[in-house]
Amino acid sequence: MPWTRRHLLTLEELSLAEIDQIHATAAAFKRTLSRSVKKVPALRGKTIVNLFLEPSTRTRMAFDMAAKRLSADVISLDGNSSSTSKGETLRDTAQNIEALQADMIVIRHAAAGSPLYLSKILNIPVINAGDGAHEHPTQGLLDTFTMREHLGALKGRKVVILGDILFSRVARSNIHALTKMGADVTLVGPSTLVPHWFTDLGVKVSHDLKSALADAEVVMLLRIQHERQASSHFPSLGEYTSMFGLNKTRAGWLNPKAIIMHPGPINRGVEIDSDLADGERSVILQQVTNGIAVRMAVLYLCSGGQPENVYAGPDPR
Amino acid sequence: MSSLWIRNALVIDPAAKRNAVGDVFVSDGKIVASLSAAAKKSTKVIDGKGLVACPGLVDIHVHFREPGQTHKETIATGSRAAAAGGFTTVVCMPNTAPVADNAGTIQFINDATRRDAVIKVLPTGCITVGQKGQALAPIGSLKRAGAVAITDDGDCVQSNELMRRACEYAKMFDLPIMDHCQDASLTQGAVMNEGSVSTRLGLRGWPRAAEDIIVARNVILSEYTGAHIHLQHISSKYSVGIIRRAKERGVKITAEATPHHLAFTDDELRTYDTNFKMNPPLRTASDRREIIAGLRDGTLDCISTDHAPHTDYEKDKEFDYAPNGILGLETALPVSLEVLVKQNKFKLTHVVDLMTQQPARILGLPAGTLAAGAAADICLFDPAEKWRYDAKAGFSKSSNSPWHGQTLTGRVKVTIVDGRVVFDRGQFGS
Numbered sequence: 194m195p196w197t198r199r200h201l202l203t204l205e206e207l208s209l210a211e212i213d214q215i216h217a218t219a220a221a222f223k224r225t226l227s228r229s230v231k232k233v234p235a236l237r238g239k240t241i242v243n244l245f246l247e248p249s250t251r252t253r254m255a256f257d258m259a260a261k262r263l264s265a266d267v268i269s270l271d272g273n274s275s276s277t278s279k280g281e282t283l284r285d286t287a288q289n290i291e292a293l294q295a296d297m298i299v300i301r302h303a304a305a306g307s308p309l310y311l312s313k314i315l316n317i318p319v320i321n322a323g324d325g326a327h328e329h330p331t332q333g334l335l336d337t338f339t340m341r342e343h344l345g346a347l348k349g350r351k352v353v354i355l356g357d358i359l360f361s362r363v364a365r366s367n368i369h370a371l372t373k374m375g376a377d378v379t380l381v382g383p384s385t386l387v388p389h390w391f392t393d394l395g396v397k398v399s400h401d402l403k404s405a406l407a408d409a410e411v412v413m414l415l416r417i418q419h420e421r422q423a424s425s426h427f428p429s430l431g432e433y434t435s436m437f438g439l440n441k442t443r444a445g446w447l448n449p450k451a452i453i454m455h456p457g458p459i460n461r462g463v464e465i466d467s468d469l470a471d472g473e474r475s476v477i478l479q480q481v482t483n484g485i486a487v488r489m490a491v492l493y494l495c496s497g498g499q500p501e502n503v504y505a506g507p508d509p510r
Numbered sequence: 511m512s513s514l515w516i517r518n519a520l521v522i523d524p525a526a527k528r529n530a531v532g533d534v535f536v537s538d539g540k541i542v543a544s545l546s547a548a549a550k551k552s553t554k555v556i557d558g559k560g561l562v563a564c565p566g567l568v569d570i571h572v573h574f575r576e577p578g579q580t581h582k583e584t585i586a587t588g589s590r591a592a593a594a595g596g597f598t599t600v601v602c603m604p605n606t607a608p609v610a611d612n613a614g615t616i617q618f619i620n621d622a623t624r625r626d627a628v629i630k631v632l633p634t635g636c637i638t639v640g641q642k643g644q645a646l647a648p649i650g651s652l653k654r655a656g657a658v659a660i661t662d663d664g665d666c667v668q669s670n671e672l673m674r675r676a677c678e679y680a681k682m683f684d685l686p687i688m689d690h691c692q693d694a695s696l697t698q699g700a701v702m703n704e705g706s707v708s709t710r711l712g713l714r715g716w717p718r719a720a721e722d723i724i725v726a727r728n729v730i731l732s733e734y735t736g737a738h739i740h741l742q743h744i745s746s747k748y749s750v751g752i753i754r755r756a757k758e759r760g761v762k763i764t765a766e767a768t769p770h771h772l773a774f775t776d777d778e779l780r781t782y783d784t785n786f787k788m789n790p791p792l793r794t795a796s797d798r799r800e801i802i803a804g805l806r807d808g809t810l811d812c813i814s815t816d817h818a819p820h821t822d823y824e825k826d827k828e829f830d831y832a833p834n835g836i837l838g839l840e841t842a843l844p845v846s847l848e849v850l851v852k853q854n855k856f857k858l859t860h861v862v863d864l865m866t867q868q869p870a871r872i873l874g875l876p877a878g879t880l881a882a883g884a885a886a887d888i889c890l891f892d893p894a895e896k897w898r899y900d901a902k903a904g905f906s907k908s909s910n911s912p913w914h915g916q917t918l919t920g921r922v923k924v925t926i927v928d929g930r931v932v933f934d935r936g937q938f939g940s
Contacts, residue, residue: 205710282823282826282827283827283828284826284827302828303830304828304829304830304831305711305712305713305782305829305830306711306713306782306828306829307828307829309781309782310782310828310829324712325712325713325830326712326713327711327712327713328712359709362712365710365712388709390705390706390708390709391709393706393709393710394709394710424698
């Protein structure tokens with residue numbers, strides 16, 4: 194089946210077959226990352242613009258790195274350096290980028306739906322690098338890629354996503370990918386941050402950590418944002434940690450082979466004990482590395498590449 | 511003596527209990543029972559065959575943006591959009607720039623209306639100074655200048671104490687208070703209905719509880735003070751229940767529903783189309799059903815459009831940043847016919863009632879009937895004509911309509927104000 198999508202806007206709209214294609218392509222690219230010469234010529238001569246209108250470290254660096262590994266030229270703009278800070282509309286900013294002959298735009302934006310909006314305006318591919326509390330598709334793809342590396346097929350596997358789900362685009366993208374793969378997903382956190390409407394997405398909602406973690410094979414922690422305390426979503430970080438923080442005792446409730454994931458940035462001592470974040474079950478840094486391979490796959494496929502044509506080549510070592 | 515003879519139309523005038531094929535006669539700007547044989551010979555005749563002749567429609571909730579936001583709409587363009595939709599009397603909200611919290615601004619609106627309007631445009635004044643919810647506006651002066659009601663429009667008065675005093679004070683002048691019911695503390699940053707769809711889309715939710723709380727507050731204050739409070743654009747099913755029970759006790763409240771809350775649910779937002787963004791937001795199928803039930807049993811008194819023009823470049827934004835509001839005047843009648851008559855088996859006379867006599871009654875306006883002696887404000891429409899609505903070719907200055915491009919059934923053919931034909935089959939006279 195050829196890859197036909199030009200944009201990557203959500204995981205909700207992808208089929209399982211498309212997710213599989215991205216993962217297979219990412220696996221091929223991942224092999225190139227361990228070579229001494231890490232670049233492949235796939236996107237030579239192409240220009241990718243990273244339009245990051247909301248702060249980001251990890252995602253932006255990973256997109257930057259992925260584009261460079263593919264030999265594309267990369268320009269990064271943030272909210273402060275772009276004209277949006279002077280009142281230019283997103284439409285005008287994006288049309289200018291297209292007029293500058295960019296071949297692809299990667300957008301991070303605080304407003305949900307803005308990548309879809311851009312995709313209707315522009316003739317170049319639009320890649321969603323996180324839109325408000327809506328989706329963060331490449332994060333969902335790299336998370337499920339990492340889970341598959343460790344667990345194999347995810348059908349029937351118990352996955353717990355723990356933390357601030359309400360405001361999390363990472364949670365939503367993971368939910369869509371995991372439910373398509375047939376995983377058994379439970380969302381856990383304070384009831385103010387895990388509203389019951391999430392069950393409409395085909396997942397379970399729980400506020401009881403012990404029963405939720407029992408025998409789980411994956412626990413994904415989400416960052417608790419300090420600003421939520423002020424907005425009355427929970428009493429204090431201390432109370433959150435005492436009720437929902439992952440510590441050694443609670444990690445003992447998990448399946449013995451369970452992996453611990455976190456999209457970063459981590460608040461050590463809040464949602465996770467420092468020892469666990471660095472422990473042998475933690476795959477947090479593998480997620481970061483996989484983020485490059487997955488984003489290479491997305492950039493490559495959405496610029497017209499086909500999965501079977503990945504130039505991975507033999508490992509020279 | 512100018513006169514007019516509408517022949518063989520289906521005349522629907524719920525106020526006068528008329529619902530039969532017949533004629534309507536106009537003389538000197540008034541409805542008359544008949545014309546003399548001599549007058550009939552010389553008068554202008556409009557063939558009403560196949561058309562409905564009803565009182566000119568009345569909309570007690572529009573935004574005409576003048577003064578101050580005339581890039582969106584003016585009294586000239588807004589009144590033409592209204593006439594094209596069959597409306598002959600509209601009531602504009604005071605959230606202009608500056609807001610209508612003083613007699614001078616009311617006077618400005620009245621002057622512009624006299625100069626530019628093709629229909630009757632009536633102003634409202636603010637409840638509080640600057641619509642800021644802190645101190646009472648000069649309500650007596652607003653009334654004297656011509657305000658037909660007071661309202662802080664989208665800035666619902668949050669202080670119960672201030673609202674209580676506004677009720678007591680306005681009652682002295684027999685001036686209704688119109689309230690957009692929204693507890694602001696529950697809707698910080700909210701852009702759509704809170705629920706399954708907002709959860710999926712990652713958009714901030716506006717819980718219906720924020721409306722219900724203020725509806726209940728207003729019922730309590732109306733009952734306590736005896737003031738008439740009109741509850742604007744009800745969107746929540748629970749609010750309909752609160753209003754129904756209050757009316758059973760005889761509380762002096764009235765309420766309205768908009769065509770968009772009748773026609774749509776928050777499912778429409780799945781593509782982040784800002785032409786479905788308004789306040790209060792579109793809600794769920796069960797809310798929509800209850801609003802329709804409320805109109806059916808009289809819990810909700812009338813249909814109002816909340817016609818809220820915004821330019822293309824203002825609406826063409828990220829969903830979070832686009833302003834609330836959509837056009838309504840040119841589509842209100844066909845949409846109401848579709849939802850209420852076709853889908854929900856309301857009688858045509860009932861829908862005409864909800865758009866003529868009922869809104870006029872709420873604010874005590876001299877409109878909404880074809881009884882002899884009334885102003886000859888008349889709407890003639892073809893209830894069966896199918897037509898494609900092109901918002902960009904409409905008469906509003908803006909085109910922010912969710913019905914753009916849709917085929918609608920029921921089309922206004924002729925609009926008559928004080929006996930003058932102002933809109934005739936798609937055209938305005940000079």
